[in-house]
Amino acid sequence: xxxxxxxxxxxxxxxxxxxxxxxxxxxxxxxxxxxxxxxxxxxxxxxxxxxxxxxxxxxxxxxxxxxxxxxxxxxxxxxxxxxxxxxxxxxxxxxxxxxxxxxxxxxx
Amino acid sequence: xxxxxxxxxxxxxxxxxxxxxxxxxxxxxxxxxxxxxxxxxxxxxxxxxxxxxxxxxxxxxxxxxxxxxxxxxxxxxxxxxxxxxxxxxxxxxxxxxxxxxxxxxxxxxxxxxxxxxxxxxxxxxxxxxxxxxxx
Numbered sequence: 001x002x003x004x005x006x007x008x009x010x011x012x013x014x015x016x017x018x019x020x021x022x023x024x025x026x027x028x029x030x031x032x033x034x035x036x037x038x039x040x041x042x043x044x045x046x047x048x049x050x051x052x053x054x055x056x057x058x059x060x061x062x063x064x065x066x067x068x069x070x071x072x073x074x075x076x077x078x079x080x081x082x083x084x085x086x087x088x089x090x091x092x093x094x095x096x097x098x099x100x101x102x103x104x105x106x107x108x
Numbered sequence: 109x110x111x112x113x114x115x116x117x118x119x120x121x122x123x124x125x126x127x128x129x130x131x132x133x134x135x136x137x138x139x140x141x142x143x144x145x146x147x148x149x150x151x152x153x154x155x156x157x158x159x160x161x162x163x164x165x166x167x168x169x170x171x172x173x174x175x176x177x178x179x180x181x182x183x184x185x186x187x188x189x190x191x192x193x194x195x196x197x198x199x200x201x202x203x204x205x206x207x208x209x210x211x212x213x214x215x216x217x218x219x220x221x222x223x224x225x226x227x228x229x230x231x232x233x234x235x236x237x238x239x240x241x242x243x
Contacts, residue, residue, distance in 0.1 A: 019144060021116050049137070051119075051144045052209040059205050066200045080137055087215035088208040093200045 001026050003033045007104050010037040015046035018054025027057060034061045038070030039107040041100075045076035050084045062094045073097055073106045114151055114159050118166055119144035122177055125168050131175070132240040138216040139168075139177060142233045145209035146179055146188065150229075152206075154183030170237065178232045188213065188231055189220040 002013045012033055016022055034040050042058065044050075062072040073095045077085060085091050095106050123140040131139075143166070151159045165180040193210045197203040213220060219234040 019116050019119065020148065021113055049140070051115075051141060052148060052206070052212060053115075055208055056205055059200075059203060062200045063203065063205070080134075084141065084212065088212050089194070089197065090208070093197050093203040 001029060001033075006100075009039045009041050009103065009107055010034070011041045011043055011103075013043040013046065017049040017051075018047055018057070019049065019051040020053045023053045023057050030057060030061065034072070035064060038065065038068055040065055040070065040072040041103045041107070042072065042074050043076045044074055044078075044081055047081055048078065050081050052088070055085075055088055055090050058090065058094060071095075071107055073103055075099065075103050114164060115144045115147040118147045118164070118179075121166065122168060126175070129170055129175070129237075130239050132238045135175070135235060135237050138235060139175070139233070142213045142217045142235075143177055143179075145212050146231060146233065149188070149209045150179070150181055150183050150186075154181070154186055154229075173237060175235045175237045176232055177235075178230060181229050181231075182227070183229060185224050186229060187222040189222045 001015070004011050010033065012030065014026065040061065058072070058074065065072040074085070075097050077096060082096065085096055090096070097103055097106055119140045122143040123136050126136040126139045147164060150164065151157065155162055162182055166177065168175065168177045188210060191210055193214070194204050194207040213233065217233045218236050221232040221234065223230045
């Protein structure tokens with residue numbers, strides 16, 4: 001997982017499988033990285049698999065951002081990961097956008 | 109024996125079986141995801157988050173155009189085929205954290221089947237299969 005600031009947005013880039021093992025490996029650092037920022041983008045470009053445990057992680061972070069008056073968006077999902085996101089209904093509550101310009105627009 | 113990562117172990121097992129059976133990438137993904145969600149659901153909700161002391165049996169089989177994965181477990185009776193799932197959620201504040209595993213299974217498997225036999229759950233995931241293109 002990498003974390004950077006870009007355009008006033010905290011960008012977290014995840015990689016690999018976001019299943020139970022993958023979530024356990026990043027959960028503490030992910031939570032710490034998202035807990036103090038109002039504008040958060042989670043880059044899924046390098047994520048090749050997403051299970052419900054990973055979806056829980058994203059929902060919890062999205063709810064925490066909303067409680068602070070902020071917002072979390074998802075960007076860069078592959079076709080396979082995007083299908084999992086839409087089937088689970090995650091995109092109904094956390095915006096899924098295609099590229100960084102759409103992230104900036106969504107968090108403006 | 110179910111361990112802390114039983115869901116991942118089961119998903120890896122069925123994905124390897126699907127790959128060895130020559131199914132395409134979409135079917136491999138669907139089988140991995142559905143088996144992971146089935147075992148996750150059992151351990152988290154049926155076995156109280158800890159699968160110790162329980163045995164989960166998995167079997168997979170195929171015939172032309174179809175594949176079936178069956179899980180047999182000794183958790184409380186639970187019919188995944190008819191269980192309620194969260195409805196559409198329009199706001200992050202009110203959204204439930206969990207409950208999306210059943211929705212994923214229904215979306216990625218062709219059919220879910222459940223029977224209670226001899227006090228154990230027999231849950232089957234049925235998939236339409238497509239052979240991977242020759243590489």
